[in-house]
Amino acid sequence: MKIGIDKIGFYAPHLYVDMNKLAVSRNVEPEKYTIGIGQEKMALAPITQDSVTMAANAALKILDEEDKKAIDFVIFGTESGIDNSKSAGVYVHDLLGLNPYARSIEVKQACYGATAGIQMAKGHIALNPKSKVLVLGSDIARYGLNTSGEATQGAGAVAMLISADPKIMTLEENSAFLTEDIMDFWRPIHADKAFVDGKFSNEQYIAFFNKVWNQYKAKSGLELSDFEAICYHLPYTKMGFKALKTVLDEGTDEDRERLLANYKISTQYNRNVGNIYTGSLYLSLLSLLELNENLQAGSRIGLFSYGSGAVGEFFSGKLEENYREHLHVVEHEQLFSSRIEITVAEYEEIFQETLPVDSSTMELDLEKDPATICLAGITDNKRQYVNKVFGKVPVMK
Template identity: 60%
Template sequence: MNIGIDKIGFYTPDQYVDMEKLAEKRGVEPAKYTIGIGQERMAVAPLHEDAVSMAANAALSILDDEDRKNIDLVLFGTESGVDHSKSGAVWVHHLTDIQENAGSFELKQACYGATAGIKMAMGHIALNPESKALILGADIAKYGLNTSGEPTQGAGAVAMVLSSDPRILALDNDSASLTKDISDFWRPLYSDYAFVDGKYSNEAYLSFLKDVWGKYKEKTARDLKDFEAVCFHLPYTKMAKKALLSLTENAPEEDAERLMGHYQNSIAYNKQVGNVYTGSLYLSMLSLLEQSEELAEGSRIGLFSYGSGAVGEFFSGVVQPGYKAYLNQETHEALLSSRRELTIDEYEELLEKSLPKDGSDSETDTDKMKKGKAYLTGIKDNLRKYEVK
């Protein structure tokens, strides 16, 4: 039985910062941002959008009544959780009107969370072939103004429906994982902003890739010749190029050229959004599938997931015949092209805004909600309030 991705969609806030203008404001050569890290625009979330509302909006863009009836598992990978107890999955379950006899919970391991959800869902569907699972990866990446991580911020969500007999990507039932206790990136409970040792994190990422790729080859007897393309977790899009160069360092020229030939298509969406943490690998995969010419039936795509702290995994999937018919390319391109550009002053003011942390009531400015259906209306009696318009 094949198990994999039957539907996929994404959502991002309707406002962004131009990276060239941000670079100029910071006294940095613009090419450092646009070429050096490979980012063109950076999504910025207003107060009425958080990980929950973005995940709900991504899900609402793909779910139909049959999905709502058959989904019996909702798994939400995020490192931007909004409550220490209640999971974002429960809110999304309600906002999307999924049938009530579904299990729902949240998963956390930095940017690896959505991958953990996929792996759990595959096991669930293997035991329950009629089931469907909703997998969510939604985050707001924030490092603060004038920090080294500032140009690698972003906001967005990816939602996937996993099922048997998937129409987009059948996931292979093999993978290689690695866990090590390291401190390359973290965010303490008391901080709104993440901390990162950028150089060490890049080194750890590539070291994990080398390790899990080697283990994957041992387990499966596959090599680069067996892959049409490889997608990566993207804290910034230039990371994919570094990863590809590392992966193909001693590869035959034919394999290196084929894999690098898909690089630009696989980063097209991420360049416009920025880092979305748990969703970034799957936004890259979606970008590859939608921006490339239709890949041949049976083409295998490699997937490298990395979550700082750290967990890495290499796994793969096979594209299904006619998969293009089940994607929403026009919708996603329209979502990106219709956003409003923030001035640098607007961006700086917004980035430093936050909801109260002292238990006081607060309302968000929902009049500015232009895209999406789900949004955060505010906090009342220490409870977050969401609505769907």
């Protein structure tokens, strides 16, 4: 039985900062951001968007009523959870109006969470072939104003429908994975911003890639020449390039040319959104599928997932016939074209807007947020969400 990605979509907030202008305001050469780390724009989540709303908005555009009835498992990968007890998946399940007879959970392992969700989904569908699983990767990357990690922030979500007989990509059986207890990136319970040892994290990312790549080759018997492209988790777009370079000598000149060209295409969405943690790898995949119109059915795509702390995995998928017919290219073009650039001063002001941490009530102005699903406020320590299509408006106390 073939199991894989039947549908895929993404959402990014409607606000962004130009990285050239951010660099100038930080007294940094713009090329350090645009070339050195490979970022052009940074998506910024207003206070009316969080990991729940972004995931729900990403899924909203790809699911039809048949999907909503068939989904019996929601797996939400995030490191930007809003509750230490209740899963973000439960909120999304309600906001989308899914089949009530379903499991809904949240998975955490840094940027690896959505990949864990996909592997769990494969096992569930193998036992329940008629089921469909909604896998979500949604995060807001926050390091703080004027910090070393500021240029690698971002916000967004990717939603994937995993099913039998998928329309876009069949996930292959072979997979290689690795866990090591390291402190390259972490965020303690008390902190609202991450801590990172940047140099060490870069080194571990590459080391993990090489270890799981070699394990994958031993398991599968495949080589570099068997791949049309390799997509990477992208905390910033230059990171995957550093890893890819370490294996290019294994292929021919033709292999190197093909993989480098497709890598560049796979980074275009990420360059204009920024780091979205659990969704970054799958935004890279989406960029490749939607922007390269020459990929053929049967092409094998490699996928490298890395979550600091750390867990890494390399796996692969093969494109299905007519897969492009099931992508949402026009909707994603419209999402990008409708975004609004804000000044650095506006970015700094929005970045510092936060929800109350006591029992205060806060009602938010939704008029400035064009998204269908928004955070409307907080009351009695409960977040109040709105799906404008459902007309579900909470009563603020």
